Amino acid sequence: MTGAATAYEDGDPHHLRGMQGSGVGHPGPAPKRIVTGYGFWIFILSDIIMFSALFATYAVLLGQTAGGPSGRELFELRNVAIETALLLISSFTCGLATIAADMRNQLWFHVTMALTCALGLGFLAIEANEFASLVARGAGPTRSAFLSAFFTLVGCHGLHVFAGILWLLTMMAQVVAKGFRADIQRRILCFALFWHALDIIWIAVFTMVYLLGSAS
Amino acid sequence: MTSQYEHAGHRPDVAPGDEHDEGGGSVLQRVAVYSIGLALAILLTATSFFIAGTDLVWQPSIPVALIVLAIAQMGVHLVFFLHITTGPDNTNNVLALAFGVLIVVLVMGGSLWIMANLNQNMMPTDHMMQMQR
Numbered sequence: 364m365t366g367a368a369t370a371y372e373d374g375d376p377h378h379l380r381g382m383q384g385s386g387v388g389h390p391g392p393a394p395k396r397i398v399t400g401y402g403f404w405i406f407i408l409s410d411i412i413m414f415s416a417l418f419a420t421y422a423v424l425l426g427q428t429a430g431g432p433s434g435r436e437l438f439e440l441r442n443v444a445i446e447t448a449l450l451l452i453s454s455f456t457c458g459l460a461t462i463a464a465d466m467r468n469q470l471w472f473h474v475t476m477a478l479t480c481a482l483g484l485g486f487l488a489i490e491a492n493e494f495a496s497l498v499a500r501g502a503g504p505t506r507s508a509f510l511s512a513f514f515t516l517v518g519c520h521g522l523h524v525f526a527g528i529l530w531l532l533t534m535m536a537q538v539v540a541k542g543f544r545a546d547i548q549r550r551i552l553c554f555a556l557f558w559h560a561l562d563i564i565w566i567a568v569f570t571m572v573y574l575l576g577s578a579s
Numbered sequence: 580m581t582s583q584y585e586h587a588g589h590r591p592d593v594a595p596g597d598e599h600d601e602g603g604g605s606v607l608q609r610v611a612v613y614s615i616g617l618a619l620a621i622l623l624t625a626t627s628f629f630i631a632g633t634d635l636v637w638q639p640s641i642p643v644a645l646i647v648l649a650i651a652q653m654g655v656h657l658v659f660f661l662h663i664t665t666g667p668d669n670t671n672n673v674l675a676l677a678f679g680v681l682i683v684v685l686v687m688g689g690s691l692w693i694m695a696n697l698n699q700n701m702m703p704t705d706h707m708m709q710m711q712r
Binding site for chain 1: 592593594595596597606609610613614616617620621624627628631632641642645646648649652653656657660661671672675676678679682683686687689690691694
């Protein structure tokens with residue numbers, strides 16, 4: 364009862380802190396960084412669920428090549444290995460950028476973010492090249508249901524990477540213009556979550572699409 | 580505020596992507612965490628690519644091995660890059676992740692199951708459609 368009495372004086376008119384014993388378990392509203400990060404975590408998970416629908420579509424349509432080329436004839440694993448390496452290292456440099464942002468070090472933040480951007484652009488260049496050569500060989504998305512599903516799934520991931528790069532450049536500009544303010548730090552946290560999540564989705568892509576596609 | 584947390588008997592939550600010892604770990608320690616993650620991820624990726632193209636292992640085991648390696652690498656990324664742990668300050672993040680994984684498994688497993696079943700039971704229609712092409 365004393366807790367409820369003091370809660371009003373603390374600016375807690377809804378007595379949230381008095382509910383500790385009733386299973387709520389958190390004294391008062393969480394800091395904004397946690398609320399923002401958690402909300403964005405939920406968004407990322409729903410994005411992954413959207414990708415799972417695309418993966419399911421791809422897996423179902425894997426054999427529907429309509430007499431056209433199958434994955435084994437089309438995929439070049441050497442390119443995929445380079446793409447994987449680029450994205451993996453960009454995830455690492457993105458982590459370093461997070462540390463630099465926490466340390467409020469402008470130089471290291473911009474160096475690591477620029478590296479992340481360059482690696483992401485390299486990934487996109489190789490992917491665009493692969494798509495162009497597939498279309499040039501008559502294996503575009505209109506050739507078969509399998510290729511439609513392939514272009515949808517891998518292209519959707521590529522679009523995410525493209526959006527991530529735009530966001531990355533925005534963050535660099537915002538840090539230049541506004542410095543490491545608390546709201547900018549929250550955006551950097553969300554960007555890092557997004558970029559790491561893209562790498563996790565790419566693991567599923569290169570395993571399910573490329574490696575399983577050329578092994579079986 | 581801190582006295583309130585201590586009174587409740589547990590540490591405050593952390594945001595997903597944040598390390599729980601905010602300010603406690605030095606820069607070198609934090610870089611080391613990412614480096615370990617990178618090394619493990621490279622090891623798992625290299626193994627995946629090696630296994631996909633090798634004749635050294637029993638061929639039917641390759642798809643299962645690739646899926647296991649992929650799940651392991653996702654775990655490495657979650658722990659070392661996204662800092663999702665099983666600690667008490669991470670309960671909300673882990674529960675959200677668990678729900679997401681549940682939906683992903685339902686969507687993928689359910690689709691594959693139903694479509695494989697349909698393929699098996701509707702073979703005559705399938706044949707007919709192929710003849711019409």
